[in-house]
Structure formats: C-alpha cells, structure tokens
Amino acid sequence: MDEIWGQACAALETSVGPNNFNHWIKPLRLTGVDAGIAHFASPTRFISDWVNRHFAKDILGELSRHGQPVERLRFDVVPQTAPGRARPAPAPTAAAAAPAKPMRPVASAAAPATARVGRTDLGAPLDPRYTFGNFIVGKPNELAHAAARRVAEGGPVGFNPLFLYGGVGLGKTHLMHAIAHDYQTRHPMAQVLYLSAEQFMYRFVQALRESTIMDFKGMFRNVNMLMVDDVQFIAGKDSTQEEFFHTFNALVDQGKQIVISADRAPAEIKGLEERIKSRLSCGLIVDLHPTTYELRLGILQSKTEGFRAQQPDLEIGTGVLEFLANRITTNVRVLEGALQRLFAHASLLRREITLEVAQECLADILRTNDRKISIDDIQRKVAEHYNIRLADMVGPKRARNVARPRQIAMYLAKQLTSRSLPEIGRRFGGRDHTTIMHGIRKIEELVTEDHALAEDVALLKRLLEA
Numbered sequence: 001m002d003e004i005w006g007q008a009c010a011a012l013e014t015s016v017g018p019n020n021f022n023h024w025i026k027p028l029r030l031t032g033v034d035a036g037i038a039h040f041a042s043p044t045r046f047i048s049d050w051v052n053r054h055f056a057k058d059i060l061g062e063l064s065r066h067g068q069p070v071e072r073l074r075f076d077v078v079p080q081t082a083p084g085r086a087r088p089a090p091a092p093t094a095a096a097a098a099p100a101k102p103m104r105p106v107a108s109a110a111a112p113a114t115a116r117v118g119r120t121d122l123g124a125p126l127d128p129r130y131t132f133g134n135f136i137v138g139k140p141n142e143l144a145h146a147a148a149r150r151v152a153e154g155g156p157v158g159f160n161p162l163f164l165y166g167g168v169g170l171g172k173t174h175l176m177h178a179i180a181h182d183y184q185t186r187h188p189m190a191q192v193l194y195l196s197a198e199q200f201m202y203r204f205v206q207a208l209r210e211s212t213i214m215d216f217k218g219m220f221r222n223v224n225m226l227m228v229d230d231v232q233f234i235a236g237k238d239s240t241q242e243e244f245f246h247t248f249n250a251l252v253d254q255g256k257q258i259v260i261s262a263d264r265a266p267a268e269i270k271g272l273e274e275r276i277k278s279r280l281s282c283g284l285i286v287d288l289h290p291t292t293y294e295l296r297l298g299i300l301q302s303k304t305e306g307f308r309a310q311q312p313d314l315e316i317g318t319g320v321l322e323f324l325a326n327r328i329t330t331n332v333r334v335l336e337g338a339l340q341r342l343f344a345h346a347s348l349l350r351r352e353i354t355l356e357v358a359q360e361c362l363a364d365i366l367r368t369n370d371r372k373i374s375i376d377d378i379q380r381k382v383a384e385h386y387n388i389r390l391a392d393m394v395g396p397k398r399a400r401n402v403a404r405p406r407q408i409a410m411y412l413a414k415q416l417t418s419r420s421l422p423e424i425g426r427r428f429g430g431r432d433h434t435t436i437m438h439g440i441r442k443i444e445e446l447v448t449e450d451h452a453l454a455e456d457v458a459l460l461k462r463l464l465e466a
C-alpha cells in the first residue's frame, strides 16, 4: 500500500505542483483501501476538506493508474505531534473549516472599542475598521479568509506561519488586522504584535543604536502572536533578516503563532535568504487572488450600506455599482476611493448618483483602468485559474496539466491582443510561431467538444475583459 501511495504521490507532485502537494497532499497518510474507498489519516479537518474539494479527482486518478482502483476518498482526522510542538493540533472547528459563503460579510465579533489592547509598544496601531465582519469573502480570498479565521481562534494551529500574499490592495493588511482584533477579543490577556517589516527594521536599528538589543529581543520573544506585514521589505537587508530569522525561530519553537504578508510567495522574493524562505514555507502559504467581478460588486454593496447608514437619503442609480465593479478592476483600494469620491460629490452637490454622474466624477480613474489586455495579464490569469506557476507559461514542461493551460493562454493572447504569432511565441519562452499556431488550433478544436474547457475559456475571457 505504501508503495502504491508513494508512486501516486510522485505523480501528484507533478500534476498538482510542488506547492499544493507539500501543503495539502503530503500531510496525508493512506491507511487502507476497502470496498472501493481509500482511507486517509489527515492531521486536520481543514486539510481533508480542502483536499476533498480540490484534489479528490487527481488522487482517485493516480491511485487507479497505479493499480489501486478506488471510487471515493474518506478522511479521518488524526492529529500529528509536530516536532517541537507541545500539544497536537486539534481539528479546526466547523466554522474555520467550512468554506466561506461568497459575497456576504461574515459574522464576527465586533471590532474592539480600542485597537490598542494587548499590544506591546513595538507594534503599529490596528485599524478598527479592518474586521472579519467588514471583510467580504469571495472565491479569490476564501482560503485566505478561512485560514485567517482559524488562526484567530487561537490554540495550536496546524500551520505556522500563516503566509498571506497577493497583489496591491487585495486585503492582506485587512485580514491581518482582523486576525489581531478577533484573537484579542478571544484572548484579552494575550500580546499580539502587529507591525510592518519596515517598522521591524526601524526598531531593530534603533535598538542597536541605543544598545537596547536585549530588550528588543525580549519584547519580540514574549508576544503570543507576531504579525509582520510586507515582509518583502527586508529582502537584501542582511542584519535585519538575521534578526528576523532568530525571532521567527524563537517564537515558532515556543509554539507562538506567526502571520506574515508579502506581495509575492516566499520563493519569489529576491534577496531573501534561502533559510528564511524555507522557514516561511513551512506553514501555510495562501494567495489572495485578484478580485472577480462578483467580489468587487459585493465589496461595493457592503461599503454603500456603510455610507447609507451615515447618509440615509443617499440616492444611487441602478447599475452604478455594477458599472464600477466592471470598470475598476485594479484593486480594492482604488475601488473604495472611487466610491468615496462619488459619495462626497453627491452629498456636497446634493445630487443623485447616476451613471452619468459616476462617469463624469470618476473620469480619471476610469481612464487609468481602461487599459489594454496584455499577454502578461493573460498568462497570470490563466496560471492562477489552473493553479500552476507563472513560470510554467514560458517553461518547457510538457505535462498536460501545464501544457493545456499554456495553450489556452496562447489562444487568448491571439484572441484578445493584436500581437502576431511570432510575437506571442517570443512571450511564451521563445517558442516558434508554428508551436503557437498548433496550440491555438488545439484549443479551437477542444472548445467545440469539451464543454468544461469551453466554459473555462469563456470565464477567463470574461475575467480578462472585465
């Protein structure tokens, strides 16, 4: 049995990618097969739910291919005692493990009256508006949200650190503050320290200058939860990295939770020491994906309700929010700014917000967002959609789980940009134009016979054109 699972794992690592494999599938143990059901021991329910939803088909396929035909997977939660951890991680509660329902603010404890409770003086203040209650959950951020919720509950968590990454203004800081608020409400005596990596460096340099480094170390090592925002900032700063590494290790060894955010995955942060990358990769790495139209609309609706509570006579015309969600796709911060400007405009001029008013008032923002679709956008979106590495878009891998998305990206590049085949070839790792042509033809063929693939292509097109 071990041998079959070993072979299946080797194949799964290639098909789902090493990141997914290491996080989700590697922690599982195949305990037996009985009446067409493969039984697995999983360290947490969170992991088994996620695997069941996202990788069940791959696992079933690989087991069958390696001589163990099964129809279903079943998971038993068997907590593991991690080395250096005092107690085993329990299965997360249903609330943490259940997929969040999209497009609704999720219930949570309200923001504490003051955001300063329990912080040491080293930290940055928390924004009382950044709570789970104000965070809109949709497909692009549901995993990040579920993991943040789980960490906020406290107690031993199956992953340390929680590493949140994603593009500008997608809600990393919001989620970190929400964790801090929620955790603090549940554990009023706990010390939560939130700060940016830049502040970490500043405090460190200050401690060196003032010869208070032992106090600095003591303060950091005494917190119950450490949250460092924008960790990419310390890349290339050797002594800060060194100190960060020791702080990190000391806290993890004590079983204290660490939450980190960055604009990209640890492996992609240039100038970050390998040992730090590897430490950061030990926990759970979660990507906040670019927003979808539905998520943007949900955020706009929620913010509008907030404004309405202050200004009950606010009139907003039909289709205005939909228009904004469609046209402002860069990031949530810009979307919020646009809405704020619109409301300020309407309240000063005492005018209803119609589509025309929105177009006029936001002309500059709309112009900036009116950009052309680039091959980079296409490659990124397709890679995200199929959960493969961006590098695989230009790389040599021929495995179908990589080659097919690459061909879809080529097809979309031809359809949505004015680039010639040789130009597209150059952008796909210097491939010949005949390879591009072959890829495009293949997808043209497949969309007529493979319904699921046709839907994927249509969805990607909509997302790119949104």
Ligand SMILES: Nc1ncnc2c1ncn2[C@@H]1O[C@H](COP(=O)(O)OP(=O)(O)OP(=O)(O)O)[C@@H](O)[C@H]1O
Residues within 6 Å of the ligand: 130, 134, 135, 136, 137, 141, 166, 167, 168, 169, 170, 171, 172, 173, 174, 175, 230, 263, 299, 332, 333, 336
């Ligand atoms: N899902 C969401 N629901 C509600 N508000 C959101 C959501 N995502 C982002 N926002 C809002 O968008 C703004 C930007 O979010 P935030 O500062 O958390 O982004 P970030 O990912 O940390 O960005 P940066 O990379 O610039 O640090 C905040 O006001 C935040 O409240």
